[in-house]
Amino acid sequence: MKRMARSRKRKTPGMNLTSLMDVFTILVFFLLTNSASDEAIEAPKVITLPDSVVESKPRETVTLMVTHDEVLIEAKPVMTTEELFQSEELVVAAIQQAMIQEVGKAMTMADTELEEAKLALAERAAAGEDVTEEAAALLAEPPEVNILADRTVPFSILKKVMSSCTNAGYTRISLAVIQKASQS
Incomplete structure (x- = not known):
């Protein structure tokens, strides 16, 4: 009984965010590398297209x-x-x-x-x-x-x-x- 009481008093461990941060880092890297590959032509700032x-x-x-x-x-x-x-x-x-x-x-x-x-x-x-x-x-x-x-x-x-x-x-x-x- 004493053992069970001790285990109940312990705090539950917090969430491990390392895996989640790894996923977000990969996602950000993917978005940054693929954002430059647009199908349309990018007009320079000195030109205003019709x-x-x-x-x-x-x-x-x-x-x-x-x-x-x-x-x-x-x-x-x-x-x-x-x-x-x-x-x-x-x-x-x-x-x-x-x-x-x-x-x-x-x-x-x-x-x-x-x-x-x-x-x-x-x-x-x-x-x-x-x-x-x-x-x-x-x-x-x-x-x-x-x-x-x-x-x-x-x-x-x-x-x-x-x-x-x-x-x-x-x-x-x-x-x-x-x-x-x-x-x-």
């Missing part, structure tokens, strides 16, 4: 940014926006040359996307679906460029940028926008 109700997300391609001060291709300055605005020619040689230098990166990204699309089409074909039109469209994929331009940049500047990209061989041009809720 709004749109577009449904599809942009693919990873060569990025051309037009800020108030300068034109950047893959974060490398090419020329100032003022020089581009004052330029009389529709196709700007500096932008065209910089885009030609980046065509290798665009083709590598397109090849990666092409391989993924081929695998998806092969799976659909194995399931018995007709994919001949989609397969033909995949073979003619030109290099693509995403243009991030501030919403206050005049269209005359964007027209020169797009014309220069087209002359450099980039026939697929996407303008980055901020996705907002659809109006339905």
Whole structure:
């Protein structure tokens, strides 16, 4: 009886939080490492993108940014926006040359996307679906460029940028926008 009385008087041990802290540490580490892998393009703070109700997300391609001060291709300055605005020619040689230098990166990204699309089409074909039109469209994929331009940049500047990209061989041009809720 004395033993039972002594065991009742003892305090119950507290919870061991070590395991719980380990789980939370792993969770925080996981969230921090995976937060940088977004599907959408992150616009720099110096650019305010226009709004749109577009449904599809942009693919990873060569990025051309037009800020108030300068034109950047893959974060490398090419020329100032003022020089581009004052330029009389529709196709700007500096932008065209910089885009030609980046065509290798665009083709590598397109090849990666092409391989993924081929695998998806092969799976659909194995399931018995007709994919001949989609397969033909995949073979003619030109290099693509995403243009991030501030919403206050005049269209005359964007027209020169797009014309220069087209002359450099980039026939697929996407303008980055901020996705907002659809109006339905």
